[in-house]
Amino acid sequence: MSIVYIVDSAGALYGPVTLPVVPGYGEQIPEDAVELAEELPACGPGFAWALAEGTPVRVVDYRGDVYDVDTGAQQKWEALGDVPVGLTAVPPPGPYHVFRAGVWQLDIAAQKQAKVFQVLAERDGLLVIAQMRIAPLQHAAFLKMDTEQENAVLLAWMRYSVDLNRIEQQEGYPFAITWPVSPE
Known part of the structure; x- marks a missing residue:
């Protein structure tokens, strides 16, 4: 028996899910789903399961609010993996902070x-x-x-x-x- 996971738009696996049995057809696997041989363990906060060349891998997951390191402006990040250069997942602690050496520092x-x-x-x-x-x-x-x-x-x-x-x-x-x- 296979385990079914839904693949979201970023490529993260959600599940396992239970599919309804359609009379006369059985279980119908949706297009945005994959079948795996076994259930994946929980990957913990800040991580998600994704497929890399058909194999499940644990990847960092910073999806959600990220902040521009030059302006502190908040924006949405919707991809799996590390946040690109110029963005950070850590919000600025206040309006007079600048991002230096990988951390927000008060600009006195x-x-x-x-x-x-x-x-x-x-x-x-x-x-x-x-x-x-x-x-x-x-x-x-x-x-x-x-x-x-x-x-x-x-x-x-x-x-x-x-x-x-x-x-x-x-x-x-x-x-x-x-x-x-x-x-x-």
């Missing part, structure tokens, strides 16, 4: 550049708000229409604005920022 310069961009964008947004608060108070002071309370608020907003503008001088910049407290 890229991480810092992105953090600087993020921090300065946040700072600039806060400076816009501060300037919106400062402008009418400055007008009142220029026209000598300000009250003592308005003058105190103006000075608080101006100090806040200066402190915001100096965050780049902080020791932990850009990863550890002590943000000034808004006068509001």
Whole structure:
């Protein structure tokens, strides 16, 4: 009695499968199936059985998600065997990693550049708000229409604005920022 395995589009063997008996015809073996003399042992995770010149062989199986080593972009890999040069089965651990010497490594310069961009964008947004608060108070002071309370608020907003503008001088910049407290 033979053992039947289905051959998928990549050439991997799945099974054994039990074929239904068709009355008057018996077992019908599909086109995408092969008969083997004996059942194959389990090959374990990361491997699959395939046929090489009609003989079952155990091959590595990286089918599924793989990652471009230049960009980290995810793509589908559907072939048996080793992943080609330029791809890896290991996902990048984060957005600022580069593939060097066969492993993903943190690119500290890229991480810092992105953090600087993020921090300065946040700072600039806060400076816009501060300037919106400062402008009418400055007008009142220029026209000598300000009250003592308005003058105190103006000075608080101006100090806040200066402190915001100096965050780049902080020791932990850009990863550890002590943000000034808004006068509001």
